[in-house]
Structure formats: C-alpha cells, structure tokens
Amino acid sequence: MIIMKTDATPEQVTQVVKEIKKYGLRADVSKGKYRTIIGLVGDENKAPFEHFATFPGVKEATMVEVPYKLISKEYSKFLEDEMEHSIIKVGDIEIGGSEPVFIAGPCAVESHRQLLRIAEEAKKAGAHILRGGIFKPRSSVHSFQGLGSIGWEEAREALAWLREAGERFNLATVTEVRGETQVDLAAEYADILQIGSRNMYNQDLLTKIARTKKPILFKRHFGAGIEEFLSFAEYIAAEGNKDIILCERGILPIGKGKNYTRYTLDLSAVPVIQKETYLPVIVDPSHASGRRDLIFNMCCAAIAAGASGLMIEMHYNPAEALVDAQQAITPDELKEVINTCREIHKLTKPRKNEES
Numbered sequence: 001m002i003i004m005k006t007d008a009t010p011e012q013v014t015q016v017v018k019e020i021k022k023y024g025l026r027a028d029v030s031k032g033k034y035r036t037i038i039g040l041v042g043d044e045n046k047a048p049f050e051h052f053a054t055f056p057g058v059k060e061a062t063m064v065e066v067p068y069k070l071i072s073k074e075y076s077k078f079l080e081d082e083m084e085h086s087i088i089k090v091g092d093i094e095i096g097g098s099e100p101v102f103i104a105g106p107c108a109v110e111s112h113r114q115l116l117r118i119a120e121e122a123k124k125a126g127a128h129i130l131r132g133g134i135f136k137p138r139s140s141v142h143s144f145q146g147l148g149s150i151g152w153e154e155a156r157e158a159l160a161w162l163r164e165a166g167e168r169f170n171l172a173t174v175t176e177v178r179g180e181t182q183v184d185l186a187a188e189y190a191d192i193l194q195i196g197s198r199n200m201y202n203q204d205l206l207t208k209i210a211r212t213k214k215p216i217l218f219k220r221h222f223g224a225g226i227e228e229f230l231s232f233a234e235y236i237a238a239e240g241n242k243d244i245i246l247c248e249r250g251i252l253p254i255g256k257g258k259n260y261t262r263y264t265l266d267l268s269a270v271p272v273i274q275k276e277t278y279l280p281v282i283v284d285p286s287h288a289s290g291r292r293d294l295i296f297n298m299c300c301a302a303i304a305a306g307a308s309g310l311m312i313e314m315h316y317n318p319a320e321a322l323v324d325a326q327q328a329i330t331p332d333e334l335k336e337v338i339n340t341c342r343e344i345h346k347l348t349k350p351r352k353n354e355e356s
C-alpha cells in the first residue's frame with residue numbers, strides 16, 4: 001500500500017501507478033477526502049516497497065499484513081475518517097447506512113404470478129430488496145434447478161419478471177449467478193448479483209462478476225473461516241469493485257447426532273468482520289437455520305449483533321414453495337420481523353458507534 005502525501009499532485013499519482021505496472025502489478029487507486037492511497041494488486045514478492053517510497057508525492061509505502069488488503073480497515077483508515085464503514089447505494093437504498101436493510105422473497109422464482117405476489121407482500125411488510133433464485137444451486141440433479149437452468153429463454157423471461165416486480169413495487173432486486181456464462185445476462189436485469197455459498201471459492205466467477213460493476217452479495221462458504229471468506233471477497237475488490245455486501249449464512253454444524261438446524265449461524269462473525277473490514281455485513285437466517293420457527297429469533301439476534309441487514313425467504317404459502325419450503329416465512333411473519341428488528345436496531349446501534 002502506498003500512501004500519498006495530502007498535497008500530492010495527480011501527475012505524481014500517475015507516475016507511481018506507471019512504476020507499479022512496470023513490475024507486473026496492478027494499482028488500486030482510492031481517492032479519499034484528504035489523500036490518495038494506492039494498493040498493489042498481484043504477487044507481493046515482486047513489490048519493491050523501498051523503491052516506491054522514494055517517488056515524489058509519496059508519504060510512505062507499507063505492507064498491509066492481512067491477506068484481504070483492499071477491503072481491510074488497515075487500508076481504509078488512511079483514506080478519511082468516515083471510511084470506518086462503507087455504504088453501498090442501490091437506487092435510494094443504502095446498505096451499511098443508518099438503517100438496516102431487509103431483503104425478502106422466494107427461494108426460487110417459479111412463475112410470474114408467484115413472484116409478483118411475493119414482491120407485493122414483501123413491499124407491504126417493509127422490505128427494500130426482492131430476492132429470487134433463477135439459477136439454483138441444488139444438492140441433487142434430480143430436483144428443480146430454477147427456471148434459468150431450463151434454457152436461456154426461460155432464464156431471460158424469469159429475469160424480466162424479477163425486474164418487472166422490482167419496478168412495480170419499488171424494490172431493488174438480487175439474484176444468484178451460479179456460473180460464468182450467466183453473469184452478463186443476470187447483470188442486464190438485476191440490481192445486485194449474488195454469489196452463493198458453494199461458489200465462494202470460484203475465483204474466475206468472482207473476477208468475472210466483479211467486472212459487471214454491480215454490487216455483489218457475497219455469501220460465506222459453510223466450511224470457510226472468516227479470514228478465508230474475506231480473502232475471497234478480495235478477488236472482487238481486486239477488480240476495482242468494492243461494492244461488496246458480505247453475508248453470513250451459517251457454517252457446518254459440529255459433532256455427531258442431530259443438530260436440529262441446517263447449519264450453525266455464526267453470529268460473532270458479524271462484529272468480527274466489522275472490525276476487520278469496512279464492508280457491510282448482512283445475515284441470512286433462512287439457510288442458516290433451515291427452520292421457519294427459528295427465523296424470528298435469529299433475525300432479532302443478527303440485528304442485535306450489528307448486522308446491516310437481513311436476507312429472508314418468504315412465501316405467501318410456504319408449503320407450496322418448490323424449494324426450501326420448510327424455512328420460508330409468511331408475509332405477516334416478515335412484517336413482524338421487520339418491525340421488531342427496527343426497534344432492536346434503535347437500541348443496539350448507539351453501543352456499536354461508541355465502540356468503533
């Protein structure tokens with residue numbers, strides 16, 4: 001990381017960037033309110049820090065110790081005071097801002113009628129963003145894979161429904177991209193692109209999706225440690241896309257015998273990640289617990305832990321859902337979750353600010 005002096009000129013920044021490229025590295029230039037900082041992207045063994053430090057306009061060149069350099073607090077602290085937490089804007093929605101953001105919708109988009117009805121209910125309940133899977137990652141090839149898996153025409157049609165539902169009810173939209181070939185199509189229609197848990201490690205997909213410049217909802221793999229999770233988020237940031245919404249969605253349960261939940265919701269990951277990076281963290285209690293009866297409590301707990309938002313599966317008739325029927329909540333339950341979480345947020349937010 002190269003920290004420029006507050007009075008460094010744009011020409012001096014350009015000169016440093018050129019020098020970095022000579023070494024086969026890429027430069028991540030961030031302009032703060034007071035100064036510019038330049039992150040080096042690539043093989044760190046190739047970087048002659050002492051050499052860069054001698055350039056005019058450079059205050060210092062230092063090594064960021066953590067592997068997730070560009071998204072770390074260590075990096076952002078040199079930019080400006082406000083970079084404690086970044087805010088990701090999607091239309092007039094702010095993720096990581098002063099209010100929690102609620103994402104709701106079906107696990108899978110099944111029909112025009114289903115999606116429009118759920119979107120209307122989500123809006124009425126107070127949600128900001130509509131979710132809906134069109135390319136579904138499934139454990140069995142013999143189960144419904146999402147409309148997008150049928151063919152490109154079906155994928156485009158379902159994506160158009162998502163956009164239509166979003167526009168009609170003034171909701172932003174998010175959908176998962178499962179493979180590289182789906183990226184451009186999904187980016188045409190959705191406001192936010194999701195990387196599912198199973199794809200957290202897919203670095204080619206991360207690079208490709210980052211280049212769309214869309215905000216990315218990035219889910220933690222159920223077997224990944226926090227450092228590993230953040231290190232893979234860095235692949236998105238390395239393409240110059242820092243609009244990354246990190247999502248805790250449960251990790252593999254331990255021990256023998258029944259655990260009674262689908263995964264184990266790692267709630268301490270929320271404040272830990274907030275200390276490590278400036279990116280917003282949200283929680284998905286639906287996939288973590290896999291149980292409708294636990295969603296309300298897990299949502300409350302996630303907001304109390306400091307989450308910037310929640311992603312919740314909702315259906316007007318959960319039993320009818322083709323995928324994850326056992327964990328979808330009803331519109332009334334969603335409304336109760338949102339209203340209660342807003343109250344909890346009011347109580348816990350001041351403490352969070354005091355600490356940071």
Ligand code: PEP
Nearest residue numbers: 133196197198219249287
């Ligand atoms: C989803 O959000 O639709 C999903 C499949 O979640 P995960 O990748 O966390 O399992």
Ligand code: MN
Nearest residue numbers: 107313323324
């Ligand atoms: Mn699901």
